[in-house]
Amino acid sequence: xxxxxxxxISLQIFLLDVVQMQASYVSMILFVSRAWDAVTDxxxxxxxxxxxxxxxxxxxPWLLLSTPLGVLSYLLLWFEPRGLMSQPLSVLWxxxxxxxxxxxxxxxxxxxxxxxxxxxxxQRDRDxxxxxxxxVEMVAMLLASVIQGQVVAVYNTxxxxxxxxxxxxxxxxxxxxxxxxxxxxxxxxxxxTSSLVMGALFFLCSLVLxxxxxxxxxxxxxxxxxxxxxxxxxxxxxxHIPYQRLVLGFVFSALAMQMSWSNFVLFCSHAAxxxxxxxxxxxxxxxxxxxxxxxxxAVLLRIGKKATVIIGLSLFIPAxxxxxxxxxxxPVFMTMCILMGFSxxxxxxxxxxxxxxxxxxxxxxxxxxKDLEPLFFSCYAFCNKLAGxxxxxxxxxxxxxxxxxxxxxxxxxxxxxxxxxxxSPVPIALLLxxxxxxxxxxxxxxxxxxxxxxxxxxxxxxKTAVIRL
Numbered sequence: 001x002x003x004x005x006x007x008x009i010s011l012q013i014f015l016l017d018v019v020q021m022q023a024s025y026v027s028m029i030l031f032v033s034r035a036w037d038a039v040t041d042x043x044x045x046x047x048x049x050x051x052x053x054x055x056x057x058x059x060x061p062w063l064l065l066s067t068p069l070g071v072l073s074y075l076l077l078w079f080e081p082r083g084l085m086s087q088p089l090s091v092l093w094x095x096x097x098x099x100x101x102x103x104x105x106x107x108x109x110x111x112x113x114x115x116x117x118x119x120x121x122x123q124r125d126r127d128x129x130x131x132x133x134x135x136v137e138m139v140a141m142l143l144a145s146v147i148q149g150q151v152v153a154v155y156n157t158x159x160x161x162x163x164x165x166x167x168x169x170x171x172x173x174x175x176x177x178x179x180x181x182x183x184x185x186x187x188x189x190x191x192x193t194s195s196l197v198m199g200a201l202f203f204l205c206s207l208v209l210x211x212x213x214x215x216x217x218x219x220x221x222x223x224x225x226x227x228x229x230x231x232x233x234x235x236x237x238x239x240h241i242p243y244q245r246l247v248l249g250f251v252f253s254a255l256a257m258q259m260s261w262s263n264f265v266l267f268c269s270h271a272a273x274x275x276x277x278x279x280x281x282x283x284x285x286x287x288x289x290x291x292x293x294x295x296x297x298a299v300l301l302r303i304g305k306k307a308t309v310i311i312g313l314s315l316f317i318p319a320x321x322x323x324x325x326x327x328x329x330x331p332v333f334m335t336m337c338i339l340m341g342f343s344x345x346x347x348x349x350x351x352x353x354x355x356x357x358x359x360x361x362x363x364x365x366x367x368x369x370k371d372l373e374p375l376f377f378s379c380y381a382f383c384n385k386l387a388g389x390x391x392x393x394x395x396x397x398x399x400x401x402x403x404x405x406x407x408x409x410x411x412x413x414x415x416x417x418x419x420x421x422x423x424s425p426v427p428i429a430l431l432l433x434x435x436x437x438x439x440x441x442x443x444x445x446x447x448x449x450x451x452x453x454x455x456x457x458x459x460x461x462x463k464t465a466v467i468r469l
Contacts, residue, residue, distance in 0.1 A: 001137045001140040001141060001144070002140045002141070002143060002144040002147075002198050002201055002202065003074050003101075003105075003144075003198055003202060004105075005140075005141045005144040005145065005148070006144050006147075006148050006194065006195075006198055007077075008258070008261055008262060008388070008392075009144075009145070009148045009152075009261075009264070009265060009282075010148050010151060010152065010191065010265070011030070011077070012026060012030065012262060012265075012266075012392060012395075012396060013152075013155070013265050013266065014078070014191055015029065015030075015094065016396075016404070017155070017159070018080070018155070018187050018188055018191065019080055019090065019094070021087070021090070021091065021094075022400070023396050023397070023399050023400035023404050024396075024397070024400050025087075025091045026396045027392075027393050027394075027395075027396030027397040027400065028091075028095070028393075029091065029094050029095050029098055030098075030389065030392040030393050030396060031389050031390070031392065031393025031394075031396075032095060032098075032099070033095065033098035033099050033101075033102050033389070034102070034385055034386065034388050034389020034390075034392065034393070035386065035389050036099045036102060036103070037099075037102030037103070037105065037106060037385045037389070038382045038383075038385045038386040038389060039382075040102070040103050040106040041106050041109075041110060041378045041379070041381045041382035041385065042234065042375065042378050042379050042382050044106045044107055044110045044378060045110050045114075045374040045375040045376075045377065045378025045379065046230045046233070046374075046375055046378075048062060048110055048111050048114065048374040048378070049372060049373070049374045049375055056215075057118075057214075057215030058118075058215065059111035059112075059114055059115055059118065059215055059374075060111075060210065060213075060215055062107055062108070062110075062111040063108055063111055063112060063206065063209060063210065064210060065107070066104050066105075066107040066108040067108065067202070067203060067206040068203070069104050070101065070104040070105055070107075070108055070202070071199040071202050071203055072199075073097060073100045073101040073104055074101055074195060074198065074199055074202070075195050075196065075199055076097040076100075076101075077094070077097045077098060077101055077195070078191045078192050078194075078195040079192060079195075080188060081093060102385075106378075106381075108206075109381055110374055110377060110378040110381060111374065112209070113352075113377040113378075113380075113381060114373050114374040114377045114378075115213065115215065116129060116130060116133070116352075116356060116377075117356060117359060117373040117377075118215050118216050118373075119213075119216060120216040123356070123357065123360070123445065126356045127297070127300075127353050127356075128297075130349065130352055130353045130356075131293060131294065131297040131349060131353070133352075134293050134345075134348045134349045134352065135290065135293045135294060137348065138286065138289050138290040138293050138345065138348065139290055140205075141286050141289070141290075142283070142286040142287060142289075142290055143201075144198070145279075145282040145283060145286050146279075146283070147194050147197060147198070148194060149278065149279030149282055149283070150190070150194075150279070151187070151190040151191055151194050152265060152278055152279065153276075153278075153279060154186055154187050154190040155187040155190070156269065156276055156278070158185075158186050158187050159187075228369055228372075233369075233372055233375055234375075234379075236362075236366065236369070236372075237362075237372075237375065237376065237379060240358070240361075240362050240365075241442060242357075242358045242361055242362075242441065242442055242443050243358050243362065243376070245437050245438070245440050245441045245442065246351065246354055246355065246358055246437075246438075246441055247379070247380065247383050248434075248437040249309075249351070249434045249435070249436075249437035249438040249441065250347075250351040250380070250383060250384065250434070251383045251384075251386070251387050251434070252387075252430050252431065252433040252434030252437065253313055253347055253351075253430075253431060253434035253435075253438075254347060254383075254384050254387040254388070255387035255390060255391055255430050255434075256316070256426075256427040256428070256429075256430035256431035256434065257316070257343075257344055257347050257427070257431075258387055258388045258391040258392075259391040259394075259395065259422060259423075259426055259427045259430065260320060260340075260422075260423050260424075260427045261344075261391075262388075262391050262392045262395050263395050263419055263422045263423050264278075264282070264423075265278060266399075266419055267327070267419045267420070267422075267423045268281060270411050270415065270416060270419060271327055271416045271419040271420055271423070272323075272327035272328050272333065273327075273328050274327075274328065274330060274333065277330060280334070281333060281334060281337050282337075284334050284337040284338050284341070285337040285338070285340055285341040285344070286341060287338075287341065288337070288338040288339075288340075288341030288342055288345075289341035289342070289344050289345040289348070290345075291341075292312075292341060292342040292345035292346075293345045293348065293349050296308055296312060296345055296346055296349050296350065297349065299311075300350065300353070304444065304445065305350055305353060305354050305357075305445055306354075306438065306439075306441050306443075306444075308346065308350055309346050309350035309351070309354070309438055310435060310438055310439065311346075312342065312343055312345070312346025312347075312350065313343060313346055313347070313431060313434065313435055313438070314343075314435070315339055315340075315342055315343040316339075316340055316343035316344070316427070316428075316431060317428050317431060317432075318339070319336040319337075319339040319340045319343065320336070320340070320423060320424040320427060320428060321424060321428070322336050323336045323423070323424065324420050324423060324424035324425075327420070351380075352380075354441070354443070354445075355376065355377065355380055357443050357445050358376070358443065359372075359373055359376050361443055362376070395422050398418050398421075398422060399415065399418055399419075401418075402414045402415045402417070402418035403415055404418075
């Protein structure tokens with residue numbers, strides 16, 4: 001999670017202002033790498049479901065093999081071969097590094113997410129495990145924001161000094177940029193150092209996972225079930241109504257959140273004029289999200305998951321509207337970041353808590369199928385990553401059309417307006433569409449638990465009758 005947050009916060013600004021790449025190239029790299037990642041997720045999910053069980057489990061070998069290669073590819077993503085290649089080769093370098101990292105993360109993330117169905121216990125135990133996992137992920141995001149906040153602080157300081165030395169006056173009618181000789185060398189070192197820290201934390205957390213988690217059998221596993229072919233499995237998933245509604249609601253909500261998230265640094269720096277306070281704003285947002293996860297877990301136990309996700313997502317709308325209206329007011333911005341953090345926590349917790357319920361509902365309606373859990377989670381991750389790729393790709397392209405220039409000390413009013421639109425109106429429209437799909441989500445988890453208990457009792461009765469015969 002810390003690597004994903006670092007890429008979401010900093011990769012766009014790293015490629016634009018440190019590498020000084022054109023926004024169109026940045027848009028292509030971000031979108032193609034996320035789209036590639038989205039395509040590989042279902043394929044990896046199918047391969048995981050078809051893999052054989054080993055003495056250490058069915059999912060754990062994938063985690064064990066992908067970790068060291070994933071850490072190495074992440075380090076390459078922040079290494080700039082300055083002076084060693086032309087700009088087209090530099091674009092190819094970062095595109096290859098990004099696609100390689102996302103592929104290895106698919107090999108890691110799909111079995112990791114699927115582990116939630118193989119920890120043992122009932123629905124309530126899985127919900128509790130999901131809440132713990134998301135709480136730790138929010139802490140990891142907070143840690144990543146602290147580290148990347150220091151990097152962005154170095155970037156803002158060095159860029160401000162470069163602009164002051166060049167003596168460029170602020171002209172609101174056009175974007176002004178320092179010459180290419182004013183490279184951000186200290187910022188480049190800061191990015192590389194932070195990547196080393198992130199890679200070390202990644203390896204340490206994976207080591208905890210290998211040593212601390214014992215993989216169990218699937219909750220509704222049976223020997224007489226069959227594995228349908230890949231395309232047949234995808235068709236069955238797509239035709240399952242609860243999965244349709246949950247995925248569509250998740251896609252539009254995640255796209256809305258990531259649209260604001262991917263432009264958060266640029267919005268603070270160029271639209272709100274609060275680049276120096278970016279670290280504190282990010283800490284307020286993620287700190288409130290860390291606190292909100294256990295609170296939302298307690299709420300969903302009382303009023304249900306569907307009502308909780310609708311209430312939580314709705315908090316995001318007034319927050320971004322107020323920020324867009326008064327972007328330069330630091331106390332107001334800080335308060336709205338706290339409210340946005342509470343809303344973002346619902347996207348991290350509720351959809352992933354609702355997904356196991358959909359898997360159980362599918363298992364009861366298709367009792368002859370087995371080993372489809374990784375495919376469920378991989379297609380879900382596919383939609384999340386596709387939303388992320390669309391958000392950063394569309395954002396970078398719109399900024400290119402608005403006149404964003406790499407390394408610019410000041411930007412024209414069109415760029416500022418584009419950042420405001422990308423941060424507030426567009427996410428609100430997307431979020432409203434997501435809320436419509438969540439409102440039509442048909443599963444009530446309490447009724448599902450009763451049906452699941454009945455299903456298990458009947459299944460055990462059938463097995464007992466066969467044994468007696």
